[in-house]
Amino acid sequence: MKKLLLLEPVRKKGNHQFFMDWFARAWQAAGGGVKRRRAVPWPALLTIARLKLSAGLPLLFSQRPALLVPGAGYPDSFAWPYAYTHEIVPMLWDVWPRYWPRLISSLKRHHVRTFLCTSSRVCEYVRKELPHVHAVHVPEGIDPAGYLPGKDLRERPVDLLELGRQMPFFHRAAVRACREHPEWTHLSPAAEGPLLFPDFRSLCEGLASAKITVSYPRCDTHPDMAGEVETLTQRYWECMLSRTLPAGRAPQELVDLLGYNPVMEVSERNAQEQITRLLTDISSYQDLVDRNYRAALRHAPWEARLSALLPQLALLGYQP
Incomplete structure (x- = not known):
């Protein structure tokens, strides 16, 4: 059983990216561990993604915990530089068709064996293109706090x-x-x-x-x-x-x-x-x-989603 830690979500100035933060908070509430992220400017991460600098080096990460990496589109910028030294398990939103070729390329370079996504259609595509990857559909969730039931x-x-x-x-x-x-x-x-x-x-x-x-x-x-x-x-x-x-x-x-x-x-x-x-x-x-x-x-709550996801991850060999 391999330890699985959540890599702290990337936060861009002026964009709180609620969906990633909500997921991260639910993960912690369920007892999951978190790896803190070094502060790297977002433009630098985008440059790294464009140059395809991020990749996995299995010899370096075989004995280290795996990292659950929240991101959008494909994991390159969100996983850098941790993907060099850790197995990554991407958890992705907004993987639109224009990103699909890059997604497959990224999953190959990072030697990904488990992939999570909020889109069932994307999971089907990854299973077809990379049959050895375990693609797990995790339906979109939310943090209900703050929403108001209102009047009739x-x-x-x-x-x-x-x-x-x-x-x-x-x-x-x-x-x-x-x-x-x-x-x-x-x-x-x-x-x-x-x-x-x-x-x-x-x-x-x-x-x-x-x-x-x-x-x-x-x-x-x-x-x-x-x-x-x-x-x-x-x-x-x-x-x-x-x-x-x-x-x-x-x-x-x-x-x-x-x-x-x-x-x-x-x-x-x-x-x-x-x-x-x-x-x-x-x-x-x-x-x-x-x-x-x-x-x-x-x-709707991410807690409900994690109650189904955590046993799936355990079956795949990960311990949150």
Whole structure:
């Protein structure tokens, strides 16, 4: 059994990278050890990644603990310089298709034998390209602390909330629906301008004030980036923990995890009529958002994810 320590996540100035920090805190809460990271400027790490300087040297790391390395895309910059002297177990987010060739190259150079990723599609790809690598799907989690269950739907002041990535046909339909119903409040970020919610607290309050929040996978809103990679993102958990009604489309990973679809599906055909029907009968969806809230409390926390992951890692020969 090989000792497995979490390598402290990289932190960029002005970007708290909540998802990595949340995962790291849950790992520590579960009793996992942490290896502190030396401070290296992010531009230097990017240069190292571009030059492909990071690699694994098995003769140096055979007797050392393995390192669980949180990162995005591929592990090079996140693992440097520790990959030279330790076996690394990458834990990756945002591995979009444009990164796949580099990901495979990186996994080979680092002699990776165990790979974790929040995307099931990416795990399938790694298993196909590198059959000797154990690719483990770890569905996206979140830290529920700070999110607010808010009032019941009919008592909320904001009717429609669009955050982050917009689905163009939904936005156009929402504008038309709200034009016909001027009593409805529709919040969406401007194409250029300040963030709708500039900090975490205002984001939580904003979600808790909305009756409906729009949620589509990135493969729908940005197919040029995500291609066919449909995956669960934290926005769905944020909606469910805030008891706002998610409208759009649910990734299959979320449906599989919960055993039901927590999202009211809105397709391009008759989108305006669908939005109008949801808002004019919003109280009838209270049972669904309450069910979503209970499901999120159970399934969303990283602690729940680690309770399933730690036995898998033990079977693969790692001791946290």
